[in-house]
Amino acid sequence: MSVNVKAVILAGGQSRRMGQDKSLVLWEGVPLLRRVYDVAAAVVGDVAVMTPWGDRYQEILPANFEGLADEQPGEGPLVALQQVLRESNPADVDWIWLLGCDLPCLNGAILQGWVDKLENHSSDQLVAVPHSQAGWEPLCGFYRPQVLPQLQEFITQGGRSFQNWLDQVPHVQISLGQAEAAMLYNCNYLEEGSRQ
Template sequence: MNSPSISAVILAGGQSRRMGQDKAILCWDGVPLLRRVYDVAADCVDSVYLLTPWGDRYREILPESCRVLPESQPGNGPLVALLQVLEPIAEEWVWLLGCDLPQLEARVIQTWIDRLPDLPESVLACVPKSEKGWEPLCGFYRKQSSLKLAEFAARGGRSFQQWLTEIPTEAIAVEGDIAAMLHNCNRPEDL
């Protein structure tokens, strides 16, 4: 099986309003959430980027090998952030990650990555899906999805839930341990 061409992009551009403070720097078992996500991403792929309007804020948390991309339209949400990164990244797939997923497991993610080469070229995204809906901030997006995403955004679309139903998307079943792995931290009680 061919290894897919993939880069990870971690998003750290939200306002963390529900948390009341920057969740990327909050610790889970003594390690900042952002660093936990970075470490899993670096275990799975060669290229890891951070998209944020505050690159200097996270420099001491991340190794120098993590490339920081300045967010060009902060505050417009993760769908617009994905649109920004699809263009400059050369790899076929972008693995989009929230900075608040402390329980990611490289072993599980690697099984998802191993599926990518077997997907038909028409499939533009491979994203976990639970009963509640898509889990887009641990999803894989083909570079060629940028045209469909740009069209959707131009119509005023900002919802991953809607966009992923409009494009050919492979669903990764989310149940049991996988649901726990995708737990994200939005409020203090989530920690």
């Protein structure tokens, strides 16, 4: 048995620390968003990009890329995940793989291992997310559509912290070794994206 996993890359952040759209910053000559897209596509095939700017990334992504319109831009990744889960059909998708656009070091082999293990999780384990010394790493995590009611309740009560929400829901903690932790490095400042 295999699981159906859909990757959704969030490309709607304000990029305040970066000072410009981080999706377009080059890393080793390739825009950050395209690097993440290519790795996700190689691992699961089914990839969408969620952004409030539908046309901005057409030149750097495959011509047939699937775009999702961010209905509440600026509200943060937890609200974006709520929309993605709301629009996902549990009959078609077993897991949503949520990804930030600023992960230039993703390793397809490691990620394939994570995806392959998803079918081993019991149905009451609603999320599978890496956990580092700094806390949860939700923007390379996996979420079942069935977690939507708990997420909606958390947001309705004013919750916006991914860290607090993940502590509350039935989860699988993906442990990180040195290679996995290095893979989840995220690029927030312009000088970091200088591997051109």
